[in-house]
Amino acid sequence: MNFQGSRRRGEDGIAMVIDFLLSNARLVLGVGGAALLGIATLAVKRLIERAGRAADDEKVEQKMAESWEELSLVSASPTLIKRGIEGVVMKHVAKATRQQKADLCQQPQMSSPEVSKPESKSKRLQLLTDFSCSVSLENCINSPHEVQRAQSLALDICTEIQGFMHSRHPDMPLGEMSLGGSLLDDLQVVSADHACLLVPLKLEASLWSLIPGEQTLLTHPLHWMVRRVNVEYFPKGRSYWDRYLVGGYLSAEAVVSMFNKAVMETINWPSISSTIDCLVRPVLGGPDLRLEIRSESSDQPLFISMLPLLRQGDVALTAQPELTSPWVNAWHLSLYPWETQRLAQLDAADDGYRRHTLKILKAVCRLNPALRPLKAAPLANLILHLSDSESDWSEISLDVRFQQCITELIGYLEQGALHSYFKPAVNLLSGLSEDQVDQMGFMLYCAVSEPEILFI
Numbered sequence: 210m211n212f213q214g215s216r217r218r219g220e221d222g223i224a225m226v227i228d229f230l231l232s233n234a235r236l237v238l239g240v241g242g243a244a245l246l247g248i249a250t251l252a253v254k255r256l257i258e259r260a261g262r263a264a265d266d267e268k269v270e271q272k273m274a275e276s277w278e279e280l281s282l283v284s285a286s287p288t289l290i291k292r293g294i295e296g297v298v299m300k301h302v303a304k305a306t307r308q309q310k311a312d313l314c315q316q317p318q319m320s321s322p323e324v325s326k327p328e329s330k331s332k333r334l335q336l337l338t339d340f341s342c343s344v345s346l347e348n349c350i351n352s353p354h355e356v357q358r359a360q361s362l363a364l365d366i367c368t369e370i371q372g373f374m375h376s377r378h379p380d381m382p383l384g385e386m387s388l389g390g391s392l393l394d395d396l397q398v399v400s401a402d403h404a405c406l407l408v409p410l411k412l413e414a415s416l417w418s419l420i421p422g423e424q425t426l427l428t429h430p431l432h433w434m435v436r437r438v439n440v441e442y443f444p445k446g447r448s449y450w451d452r453y454l455v456g457g458y459l460s461a462e463a464v465v466s467m468f469n470k471a472v473m474e475t476i477n478w479p480s481i482s483s484t485i486d487c488l489v490r491p492v493l494g495g496p497d498l499r500l501e502i503r504s505e506s507s508d509q510p511l512f513i514s515m516l517p518l519l520r521q522g523d524v525a526l527t528a529q530p531e532l533t534s535p536w537v538n539a540w541h542l543s544l545y546p547w548e549t550q551r552l553a554q555l556d557a558a559d560d561g562y563r564r565h566t567l568k569i570l571k572a573v574c575r576l577n578p579a580l581r582p583l584k585a586a587p588l589a590n591l592i593l594h595l596s597d598s599e600s601d602w603s604e605i606s607l608d609v610r611f612q613q614c615i616t617e618l619i620g621y622l623e624q625g626a627l628h629s630y631f632k633p634a635v636n637l638l639s640g641l642s643e644d645q646v647d648q649m650g651f652m653l654y655c656a657v658s659e660p661e662i663l664f665i
Contacts, residue, residue, distance in 0.1 A: 215663060218394055225663055229520050235595070236615065243373065249521065255466050259639060267547070276437060277411050282422050290433055295373055304465075308456055316507050318563070322616065343393070350419070355400070355401045356392070356397075356401050357393070357557065358506070358507070359401035359402075359404060359467050359511055360388065360391055360392060360393070360404070362404075362485070362487065362504070362511055362513075363388050363404040363511070364388060365389060365485045365511055366406065366481075366485075366489065366500060366502070366513055367386050367387070367406050369476075369481050370381075370386065370406070370472060370476070370515070371385075371386045373476055374471070374472070376515045377471070377475070378471060379476065379524070380449060381449060382407065382410070382411035382412075382449055382450075383408060383410060383411065383413055384409030384410070384522045385409070386404075386406060386407060386409075387407050388404060388406065388407070389405045389406075389407040389516070390403075390404060390405030390545075391403075392404045392405070393405075395564075395641070396549065396564065396567065396568060397584070398568050398571045398572040398575060399575050400571055400617075401511070402509050402510065402511055402512065403511070403512045403513070403514070404511065404512070404513045404514070405513070405514050405516055406513055406514065406515045407516055407518050408468070408515055408518060409519070409520060410450065410464070410517060410518065412435070412448070412459075412519060413447075415438075415439060415443070416437065416438060416439060416443055416447065417435055417436070417437060417438065417448070417459065418435070418436045418438045419433060419434075419519070419521050419524060419640055420433060420434045420435070420436055421433060422434075422542065423634075425539075427536055429539075430542070430632045430634045430635055431532075431541060431542045431544075431632065431635060432533055432536060432539040432541070432542075433526050433537075433539070433540045433541075433542050434441065434458050434538055434539060434540065434541070434635075435458060435459040435519065435525075435526070435540060436457060436458050436459075437451065437454055437457055437458070438458070439485075440542075442552065448463075449620040453467065455537055455538055456538065459538070459540075460535040460536070460537050460538050461517075461526075461528035461529070461530060461533060461538065461539060461540045461541075462530045462538075463537070464517050465497075465498065465517065465528050465530055467497070468515060468517060469498060472515065473491040473493065473500075474491070474493075478490055478491065486504070487502050487503060487504040488502065488503040488504070488637060489501075489502050489533055492512070495531075496530045496531040496534070497516075497529065497530075497531055498514060498515035498516075498527075499512055499513065499514050499515070500513045500514075500515075501514065516528070516529070518657060519540065519645040523547070524542065525542070525543045525546055526540035526542060526543070527540065527541045527543050528540060528541075528543065528606055529541045542632075544586070544629060544631055544632065545586070547631050548586070548589045548590065548630070548631070549589070550594065550595065551593060551630070552567065552589065552593065555596055555602070556602070559602065560603065561602030561603065562602050562603065562604055562607050562610075563592050563596060565607070566592060566602070566607065566610055566611060566614065567585075567588055567592055568587055568591075569611060570588045570591075570614060571585055571588060571610075573663055575647065576663075577652065577663050579648045579649055579651075580649055580653075580663075582641055582645045582649070584650065586629075586637055587621075587627050587637040587638060588614075590627060590628075590630045590637055591614055591617060591618055591621070591627065593630040594617070594630060595610070595613060595614065595617055599613065612657075615653055615656060615657060616657065618653055619653045619654055619657075621638065622638070622646050622649055622650040622653070623650065625638060625646065626638055626639075
């Protein structure tokens with residue numbers, strides 16, 4: 210940090226505080242400490258600047274009071290209190306502050322420079338708007354060339370896999386494979402580094418029935434089951450997918466295991482790599498079907514996930530054992546198509562910027578370590594809920610809506626629940642730990658008045 214003014218004796222004390230924070234915060238706070246370190250450093254910086262501009266005792270006291278108010282944000286963090294660093298930080302800051310005040314009071318009386326008035330709330334909101342706009346322009350919007358390159362690579366892989374499956378497993382009833390997810394819907398932010406390859410399974414309508422999660426023994430609204438029916442008229446073996454039955458239900462885990470052996474472990478990936486002039490290799494050992502693609506034209510790898518899919522009307526069930534474990538028969542009800550379609554419909558009806566706001570929020574969360582556990586689903590549902598009460602999503606209202614999103618998200622984190630727009634029984638924050646909620650809530654609370662901490 211660069212500080213204005215000549216060197217004073219008290220600067221050694223302040224430097225000691227900053228060195229202490231930089232050298233010890235990571236050890237004491239762990240991975241999530243980067244954000245809180247930034248908050249504390251900003252507060253100390255303001256303390257120095259305000260104390261440096263004051264020449265008499267009265268102004269020193271006033272400036273110190275203002276600085277301690279900001280430092281109170283640091284002491285308000287439950288995480289800091291839990292981990293025992295708050296008292297240490299305050300002790301060192303207080304010692305350095307007393308030294309700085311003594312040095313200032315001993316200096317000759319000089320005409321103090323004009324002190325600017327504290328920033329008004331409206332100016333802070335405008336500052337938040339400036340930051341959000343910079344994120345949208347610099348980090349949210351991937352270049353068309355980058356998106357096109359990622360889509361092209363994903364489609365090349367899709368063509369190769371589909372051709373292999375048709376030649377090696379011609380009897381397997383599969384639909385046309387296609388690209389899906391945020392890369393296709395222009396909702397990917399920061400970098401185009403992941404894509405989703407949809408692999409639709411064809412089921413006979415008379416032999417299979419999709420059972421909603423609430424009607425199953427699992428009672429989870431997102432955990433559906435696919436039951437084999439009419440066995441008395443059509444014995445097992447009439448459907449290709451009967452071989453993946455477990456207890457009378459089509460097993461998502463068994464289907465994923467089959468694709469893992471039939472695709473990931475069987476395809477000649479070096480041959481495909483030479484065909485598309487990229488290094489293609491499967492990422493083995495995980496519960497999902499994932500490929501890693503690297504090319505000489507980019508340092509950023511592209512990850513492509515294969516997603517077995519069942520469709521019936523507007524219901525889309527995906528085989529994702531990582532989401533439905535330990536239930537081997539459970540299929541995941543994907544709400545992503547409903548959420549993206551609803552956002553697109555609302556924006557088309559009033560020329561709104563809901564999708565743009567979502568991209569800004571996603572970029573902020575991805576770039577900020579404390580907010581990184583917040584995924585796209587909670588943010589999309591946050592905007593959908595807010596759209597029920599706020600109708601103006603025009604470009605000129607983007608700053609106000611963004612501010613509201615931050616405020617609303619703080620409230621949801623305090624409650625520990627953000628219910629799905631389409632499935633209210635689903636709490637989209639249930640996967641967050643208490644420590645993660647604490648870190649995110651504190652970060653967002655401070656960002657209301659100090660938006661620059663989101664980009665440290």
